[in-house]
Amino acid sequence: MPVDRLLLRMGGESGTDNVISAGDVLTLSVARSGYHVHTFRTYPAEIKGGPVMFQLRVGVQPLPSLGDQLDVLVAFNQEAWDLQHADLRPEGTLIYDPAMQEVPDGLKGAAYGVPLDGLARDLNLRKGKNLIGLGALSALFGFDFNQLQATVKEKFGTRPEFAESNRMALLAGFEWVRKNITGDIPLRLVPPHPREGSALVMSGNQAIVAAALAAGCRFFAGYPITPASDIMEELAKRLPKMGGAVFQTEDEIAAISAVVGASIGGVRAMTATSGPGFSLMQEMLGLATMAEVPLVVVDAQRAGPSTGMPTKMEQSDLNIALYGAHGDAPRIVLAPRSVEDCFYQTMHAFSLAETYQMPVILLSDQSLSHRTETLTMPNPDLVPVAYRQRPSGDAEKYRRYALTENGISPMGVPGFDPTPFTATGLEHDETGEPNYTPAMHTAQMDKRGVKFERVAELLCELESPLGCQACGVPEETAEVGVLAWGSTAGAAREAVEELAAEGYPVAALIPAVINPLPASRVRYFAHNLKAILVPEVNRSGQFAAWVKAYTELPLISLNKYGGLPFTPGEIRAKVRGLLDEVTHG
Amino acid sequence: MANLVAQAYKSEVKPTWCPGCGDFGVLAALYPALARLELDPAKTMIVSGIGCSSRLPFFVKTYGFQTAHGRVLPVAMGVKIANPDLTVIAVGGDGDGFSIGGGHLVHAVRRNPDITYVVMDNQIYGLTKGQTSPTSPLGIKTKSTPFGSADTPINPMAWVLASGVSFAARGFSGNPKLLTDLIVAAIQHPGFAFVQTMSPCPTFNNTYDQWRGKVDSLPADHDPGDRLQAMAQALREDAIPLGVFYRQVRPTLESHTRVTDHPARGGAAAGFDVRGLLESYR
Numbered sequence: 001m002p003v004d005r006l007l008l009r010m011g012g013e014s015g016t017d018n019v020i021s022a023g024d025v026l027t028l029s030v031a032r033s034g035y036h037v038h039t040f041r042t043y044p045a046e047i048k049g050g051p052v053m054f055q056l057r058v059g060v061q062p063l064p065s066l067g068d069q070l071d072v073l074v075a076f077n078q079e080a081w082d083l084q085h086a087d088l089r090p091e092g093t094l095i096y097d098p099a100m101q102e103v104p105d106g107l108k109g110a111a112y113g114v115p116l117d118g119l120a121r122d123l124n125l126r127k128g129k130n131l132i133g134l135g136a137l138s139a140l141f142g143f144d145f146n147q148l149q150a151t152v153k154e155k156f157g158t159r160p161e162f163a164e165s166n167r168m169a170l171l172a173g174f175e176w177v178r179k180n181i182t183g184d185i186p187l188r189l190v191p192p193h194p195r196e197g198s199a200l201v202m203s204g205n206q207a208i209v210a211a212a213l214a215a216g217c218r219f220f221a222g223y224p225i226t227p228a229s230d231i232m233e234e235l236a237k238r239l240p241k242m243g244g245a246v247f248q249t250e251d252e253i254a255a256i257s258a259v260v261g262a263s264i265g266g267v268r269a270m271t272a273t274s275g276p277g278f279s280l281m282q283e284m285l286g287l288a289t290m291a292e293v294p295l296v297v298v299d300a301q302r303a304g305p306s307t308g309m310p311t312k313m314e315q316s317d318l319n320i321a322l323y324g325a326h327g328d329a330p331r332i333v334l335a336p337r338s339v340e341d342c343f344y345q346t347m348h349a350f351s352l353a354e355t356y357q358m359p360v361i362l363l364s365d366q367s368l369s370h371r372t373e374t375l376t377m378p379n380p381d382l383v384p385v386a387y388r389q390r391p392s393g394d395a396e397k398y399r400r401y402a403l404t405e406n407g408i409s410p411m412g413v414p415g416f417d418p419t420p421f422t423a424t425g426l427e428h429d430e431t432g433e434p435n436y437t438p439a440m441h442t443a444q445m446d447k448r449g450v451k452f453e454r455v456a457e458l459l460c461e462l463e464s465p466l467g468c469q470a471c472g473v474p475e476e477t478a479e480v481g482v483l484a485w486g487s488t489a490g491a492a493r494e495a496v497e498e499l500a501a502e503g504y505p506v507a508a509l510i511p512a513v514i515n516p517l518p519a520s521r522v523r524y525f526a527h528n529l530k531a532i533l534v535p536e537v538n539r540s541g542q543f544a545a546w547v548k549a550y551t552e553l554p555l556i557s558l559n560k561y562g563g564l565p566f567t568p569g570e571i572r573a574k575v576r577g578l579l580d581e582v583t584h585g
Numbered sequence: 586m587a588n589l590v591a592q593a594y595k596s597e598v599k600p601t602w603c604p605g606c607g608d609f610g611v612l613a614a615l616y617p618a619l620a621r622l623e624l625d626p627a628k629t630m631i632v633s634g635i636g637c638s639s640r641l642p643f644f645v646k647t648y649g650f651q652t653a654h655g656r657v658l659p660v661a662m663g664v665k666i667a668n669p670d671l672t673v674i675a676v677g678g679d680g681d682g683f684s685i686g687g688g689h690l691v692h693a694v695r696r697n698p699d700i701t702y703v704v705m706d707n708q709i710y711g712l713t714k715g716q717t718s719p720t721s722p723l724g725i726k727t728k729s730t731p732f733g734s735a736d737t738p739i740n741p742m743a744w745v746l747a748s749g750v751s752f753a754a755r756g757f758s759g760n761p762k763l764l765t766d767l768i769v770a771a772i773q774h775p776g777f778a779f780v781q782t783m784s785p786c787p788t789f790n791n792t793y794d795q796w797r798g799k800v801d802s803l804p805a806d807h808d809p810g811d812r813l814q815a816m817a818q819a820l821r822e823d824a825i826p827l828g829v830f831y832r833q834v835r836p837t838l839e840s841h842t843r844v845t846d847h848p849a850r851g852g853a854a855a856g857f858d859v860r861g862l863l864e865s866y867r
Contacts (some may be wrong), residue, residue: 032867143735158613200866214859218844219667221659238862243846250692254659261632262664264650265671265850267662300714380859387848406705414648414664414846415671416849418627422642422649425635433643 002190005059006141008072009135015048015334019076021156022130023054024372026137029151030058031116031201031374033144034192038063038490039372040565045226045310051083060193064338065490067373068569071187072141074133075101076116091549093186095136096128112140112177112389113521119172128169140181140189145174180280199374204342204364204487204584207378208298209234211346212270214380216387217296219269221258223251226310227369228300231272237451241273250570252277256284256297263293264423266413268350268387270300274366275317276307278324284324285359288450291423292386292401292411294353294360296346300366303563312563313366315486316538321361322515322546326447330452332360334517337469337489339373344465345512354386356451357411363514365537367565368487382465401429403443456516468521472496472507476517480578481529482508483522483555487565488535494568499575506575514543519550526553530582533558535571591616594626598643607784608638608705608794610758613647615703618768621791632661633680637712638705638784641676658693658702662838665698668847669839672772674857675702680710683719685741694748694777698838700776701771706741709790721790738857740753742819745779746812746831752778753815753830757800758785759793763827770829776837783825796825803828 012019020041031037038057044050057067069089075081078101081094088094089110098113114136116129131152138145152166202210208231212220220233220239236246245262249255253272274283278299288295301317303309319334332352336345342364349360389413391398391410400421402409409430412419421432427444429435459467471493472478486494489510496508509525513520526532534544534555541557548555558574560566589843594616602608619629629647633639635654642649648671652660661675682690684705693702709727710716716729719802720741724733743751756764764782771778785792801824808814815831848854 083850109844164860198867200863202863202866206866210859213857213862216854216857218846218854219663220849221663240842242857243844245842245844247662247666247842254689257656257659258663258666259649260652261660261665262667262844263659263663264652265630265664265667267667267844268854269667283653284656291650291741314749315752377860377863390849412648413849414630415628415668416847419786420626420629420646420648422631422651424643425653434640498724521597526659 001187003071004061004190005057005063006071006187006189007055007057007067007069008054008074008137009053009084010071010074011051011053011084012076013079014046014050014052017052018127018130019075020052020053020135023056025151025155026134026143026148027056027372028155028201029148030143032151033147034195034198035059035189036062036199036374037201037372040066040367041370043311049059051079053084054082058189060190060332065494065568066565068567074137076129076133077101089432091217095140097518108178112181114173114176116173119176119518120169123165123168123172125165125169125477131166131169132173136171136177136395139174139177140185149415152560199376201372201374202339203372204339204368205231205300205370206234207339207342208272208346208362208364209238212296212350213238213242213267215347215350215383216333216385217268217270217350218242219247219259219262219267219285220249220271221249221255221262221269222254222271222273223249223276227302227366228272228274228298231297231298235553236376242398252280253284255547258305260288261291263295264291266416268294270296270298272300274300274310276493278317282320282324284329286327286329287425288359289325289329289331292357292448293423294299294357296349296353296360296362298362298364300369301363309563311366313487313565314534314538314561314563315488316542317363318514318542318546321363330448331358331515332356332455332513333363334360334512335486335514336368337370337486337510337512339371340375340378341465341512342368343378344383346465347380351383351386353543354388354456356408356455357388358451364484365487377479388524391417395419400432401430401444401447403427403430406454407447407449415571452516458569459513459516459529460518460520462513462518467512468518469493469510469512472500473505475525476528477505478507478528479505479530479582480575481525481532482506482571482575483525483532483534483547484510485536488537491566491568491571492535498568499572504579506579508528514546517547517550521550522547522553528549531556531578533574533578535560535566535574537561537565591620594646596644596646600644601640602637603788604857605787606637606643607758607786610761611638611703611705611764611782612641612644614756614761614764615768617859618765619647621765621769622772624672628670629674631674632657632664632674633675634677634686635706636678636681638676638678639681655689657681657686657794658689661697661700662693662698665846666842668845671806672757673700674818675700675770676729679706679708679720679741680718683741687719690745691748693747694750694779696838696865697751697776697835699777700782701768703768703780703781703782704741705784707784707786707790708738708792709786711786711789715789718820738821741781742830743816746816746819749775750779750831751833751835754779755781755783755825755827755830757783757796757825757827760800760827766795767829774832775834796835799825801826803830813835
């Protein structure tokens with residue numbers, strides 16, 4: 001049966017079956033063939049051993065989310081079947097290795113036993129099982145074999161000995177299926193729509209790196225932490241060649257401190273971390289607010305509290321991002337909604353940080369960090385590259401913290417501007433000298449507050465790609481609304497777009513700027529709705545509480561907190577229930 | 586910037602220290618050191634943490650940054666990597682540098698940034714009005730240790746020497762002339778230069794008389810190239826030797842980790858075309 005999209009998952013043993021590397025190369029290969037992709041992966045926190053899975057959603061249309069039930073499960077071992085089969089559609093297809101597992105009872109769909117281990121032994125390959133599997137998948141579902149071969153060669157090594165054994169492994173799987181599996185294959189992907197050039201395939205973290213470089217970031221300090229480390233690793237390869245620097249510090253406090261130092265030294269600077277590291281950074285974020293130092297912090301959220309589940313996703317750091325440091329310390333919080341949005345929001349973060357001289361927090365999460373998606377070439381010119389306003393005129397009259405109408409005061413760059421000043425975390429007067437008078441504290445609090453309120457005014461009306469994303473039926477005719485944030489956007493969009501296409505009065509609004517919240521835009525979205533659902537991956541409904549605080553809207557929370565992202569089906573089911581209530585209620 | 590006199594580095598901000606504070610002596614030694622080196626105030630940054638001594642940047646007419654408690658060194662390293670042409674001087678107290686910021690010291694030492702770090706050591710917490718500090722002597726009675734401190738004090742000089750510091754000196758606020766020489770040598774040293782400065786707190790731990798009696802020059806034949814000799818001097822209990830304990834030249838942090846594409850200079854950081862990089866993801 002020809003299908004226009006396919007959801008396929010491979011499960012195996014970490015460090016043995018090389019499921020992730022096989023998944024990545026298959027993903028790139030089908031994307032090069034012209035399909036859209038959206039991947040998802042889970043892996044143990046341990047390095048060797050433990051179950052690992054890679055999920056590829058591939059189709060001829062854009063795929064905003066990871067999808068729902070699996071069409072195909074490839075089980076490299078018994079454990080993969082045991083752990084994953086509940087997610088397989090009843091009529092879904094199983095591919096397994098007869099040497100590694102029993103044929104499960106009661107399968108409604110097709111099951112193909114491919115001797116992955118046996119073929120690898122025949123070829124005398126210790127680690128070729130994953131490629132044999134890819135060859136088999138290519139033959140079964142119609143993934144372009146030549147493209148797969150070329151991609152494997154490019155990614156897994158062009159040295160003759162690797163290239164030859166990899167080619168043999170792919171071919172062995174491919175030919176075994178051709179020879180031994182006859183008759184109708186239940187699912188076959190229709191050919192992709194022709195398009196100009198192939199799409200990009202990137203992860204959220206890769207998009208953040210590219211955007212940081214585009215925004216002029218030339219300093220990164222960090223401390224290794226899952227799932228943010230690969231931002232540092234990627235920048236460590238690139239920045240030194242571009243006149244920049246990557247500084248691995250002794251802890252996250254030192255990382256954010258070095259970022260504050262680099263920024264006051266005049267360089268656009270960033271760090272990236274996850275929950276435990278972000279907790280450690282709070283005091284220095286307060287200093288950056290007080291001393292008005294531009295910087296960007298990426299928090300790739302993972303399941304907490306405490307060490308939590310380092311390799312699982314959650315959207316539970318919103319509260320600390322909003323309220324983390326002591327004192328009345330405004331900071332901007334952005335939440336990218338897709339891989340492409342990681343690019344735009346990272347550029348946006350630098351632009352806002354530099355313009356308003358304050359910290360900007362980018363709230364990504366584990367699923368967004370490491371999932372890959374196809375995207376068309378982003379347009380970096382959509383976000384102007386900004387740099388802090390610098391002093392001009394009479395250096396003698398320069399005052400670093402001058403009380404200006406919009407709260408922004410020129411920031412001298414040491415070594416370049418003849419305007420020395422001393423920055424401080426103490427309350428200070430316009431020159432920077434410590435000052436604890438009620439009048440000056442009030443005035444400087446207002447300066448920092450007014451700056452922030454300007455951001456709110458500026459961003460409130462901003463629409464996609466930098467501002468609010470809206471989808472579904474026109475808001476005026478919608479009865480049930482979905483208000484989502486961060487990486488839940490994909491599942492929310494897919495659920496709402498499907499329901500709207502089926503004629504249901506459903507719309508979604510997904511802001512990217514979380515603080516300051518575009519409250520008037522949210523109120524407008526809500527004004528005609530009978531019910532508003534807020535799906536988020538945390539238990540306490542942090543975003544719902546934040547929106548309520550701004551808008552006093554009655555919101556209905558849908559919370560999931562098992563370490564996995566929402567699927568569109570979960571949101572769809574809840575919205576259907578709400579539709580029934582509001583129409584029959 | 587020739588002919589700068591010490592007075593030119595003095596800012597309009599009046600020091601907040603108690604009368605008789607050792608930190609006045611340190612400040613009095615710093616101005617002529619800056620003048621002797623003819624440092625351009627617009628190309629010099631003094632970074633500090635929190636504490637009485639960390640107020641110092643306000644009193645100097647260079648760029649300054651008073652950061653958070655204990656974070657002076659990582660901030661200073663960020664400044665130096667981002668802007669390696671700046672002269673970066675870090676200052677602070679014993680609580681800031683050896684207690685809350687103690688974890689950063691050893692890492693700054695091993696990375697060897699070209700930063701001078703002047704620690705004003707008064708063996709007490711002064712700004713919080715008299716609690717025991719990591720260098721307070723064993724048994725000291727303070728507000729937080731009314732029955733006497735049970736903790737053995739840190740020996741900062743031995744600590745940095747053991748960690749592999751490339752320059753270590755000790756001065757005394759009661760001898761600003763020597764201190765000026767030491768600060769000049771520290772700033773001139775290409776690498777991390779640690780200057781422990783005995784700087785008494787007359788209000789909460791008045792050690793003036795005791796230290797005046799104990800300070801001494803390093804032996805005339807002391808070889809600052811010999812780390813074992815330096816360590817032996819650091820461990821002395823009969824005296825507080827002053828001078829350059831140790832000096833070694835090795836590669837600096839910013840010799841390999843530095844920003845050259847500084848946005849204030851114009852250049853790619855102001856407009857890098859990312860499309861080429863994005864193309865590699867096809």
